[in-house]
């Protein structure tokens with residue numbers, strides 16, 4: 001992998017329902033400054049100049065809408081192939097479905113959330129470069145700013161201890177992987193995907209479960225996840241500030 005320009009593909013997850021967001025349409029179709037989250041996320045992946053194929057996971061019944069939102073809402077430039085597949089019951093299952101539909105020639109795979117539309121093309125470039133430099137799995141993360149406590153969730157809940165936050169990070173996407181490593185990690189963890197209670201919340205978790213190192217690089221505040229309506233207002237602020 002080291003020292004050459006790899007073929008890079010991306011799985012863009014957009015198959016969530018957005019329960020916590022609470023909109024009538026899937027969250028990926030919700031507009032941020034007039035454009036669907038999934039279109040902005042796809043455009044920023046493409047703007048990195050690294051990605052030649054994007055497979056988008058869509059909720060059942062929304063494949064055409066998601067495809068149209070990306071094709072008409074995003075300027076992907078030349079040479080980026082986009083296709084849409086149905087997602088699964090969990091994010092892990094959706095990524096597995098996306099991965100299965102990628103052309104097998106990709107050497108590096110990025111997994112990114114449509115719910116994180118404001119990632120910078122520079123961060124995408126840094127992630128790919130770090131894989132090319134020899135790391136099999138690379139994730140962006142930001143420091144945790146709150147005091148974190150472990151809580152015994154009884155009645156009443158009681159603080160058990162204060163965790164040393166110096167060692168904690170909030171993890172973002174895109175996450176970048178050598179393609180064969182990501183496929184192996186998903187195969188090994190496949191049994192977990194069918195239930196939200198056992199599924200991993202990010203793909204690096206599957207690589208960790210294989211016992212392989214996951215390299216961490218600095219993330220970006222603007223790559224925040226849009227989970228609630230309030231988050232959308234914050235994302236709009238980041239956009240206005242030039243993100």
Ligand SMILES: Nc1ccn([C@@H]2O[C@H](COP(=O)(O)OP(=O)(O)OP(=O)(O)O)[C@@H](O)[C@H]2O)c(=O)n1
Pocket residue numbers: 013014015016017018019020021027028057087088089090091092094095112113114115116225226227
């Ligand atoms: N079965 C699923 C669940 C989630 N996702 C995607 O994974 C990302 C992170 O999920 P989250 O933001 O938590 O989205 P939702 O699952 O839609 O939110 P909620 O938990 O509020 O329903 C999103 O881009 C979402 O579309 C997916 O592709 N397939």
Ligand SMILES: C[C@](O)(CO)[C@H](O)COP(=O)(O)O
Pocket residue numbers: 091113170171172173201202203225
């Ligand atoms: C992948 C992710 O965005 C990294 O922070 C996150 O884990 C998505 O999972 P969630 O279901 O929204 O908690």
